[in-house]
Amino acid sequence: MSKDRFMKRFYPNKYYDSIFDIDLNSLKEKGIKSLLIDLDNTIIPRKEREVSEDLKEWFAKLFNEGFKVCIISNNWKARVDKAVKNLDLPLVARAAKPRKKAFEQGMKILGANRDQTAVIGDQIFTDVLGGNRIGLFTILVVPLSKNDLFYTKILRKLERLILKRDKRR
Numbered sequence: 001m002s003k004d005r006f007m008k009r010f011y012p013n014k015y016y017d018s019i020f021d022i023d024l025n026s027l028k029e030k031g032i033k034s035l036l037i038d039l040d041n042t043i044i045p046r047k048e049r050e051v052s053e054d055l056k057e058w059f060a061k062l063f064n065e066g067f068k069v070c071i072i073s074n075n076w077k078a079r080v081d082k083a084v085k086n087l088d089l090p091l092v093a094r095a096a097k098p099r100k101k102a103f104e105q106g107m108k109i110l111g112a113n114r115d116q117t118a119v120i121g122d123q124i125f126t127d128v129l130g131g132n133r134i135g136l137f138t139i140l141v142v143p144l145s146k147n148d149l150f151y152t153k154i155l156r157k158l159e160r161l162i163l164k165r166d167k168r169r
């Protein structure tokens with residue numbers, strides 16, 4: 001595999017500061033109807049269990065727009081259950097991302113095929129890599145807990161690389 005092709009596995013298709021910034025219309029235009037969404041640091045800060053009102057509103061908006069959602073988390077089921085209880089969503093816990101199986105399980109639950117499905121997450125090496133491996137549309141967001149400076153530094157570097165690549169098109 002060439003270096004370029006190898007690196008592309010780590011590039012998301014889109015990159016946003018937060019889930020709230022995701023352009024839902026552009027997803028719809030691409031025919032994407034199903035979203036496999038990470039839990040920790042994507043929709044809820046890692047140490048928290050409460051679901052914010054903003055988040056509830058965002059999910060209500062997703063459903064109004066016709067999106068289907070499954071939570072895919074590498075975390076243990078008990079922790080995940082508590083966190084998503086109020087959202088009433090299907091979930092795949094202990095997902096072992098970037099392995100493909102959990103993404104395939106999520107698609108099966110939603111009755112979706114690959115062309116209709118996007119992955120949303122805060123981690124390059126689990127969410128983005130896993131989604132890219134099976135050809136899903138991948139969306140990276142900045143982790144909600146930003147205390148990991150090392151990780152944030154990598155994200156910023158990746159962001160610059162992606163922006164450079166986009167300009168070349």
Ligand SMILES: [Mg+2]
Pocket residue numbers: 038039040041042121122123
């Ligand atoms: Mg995460």
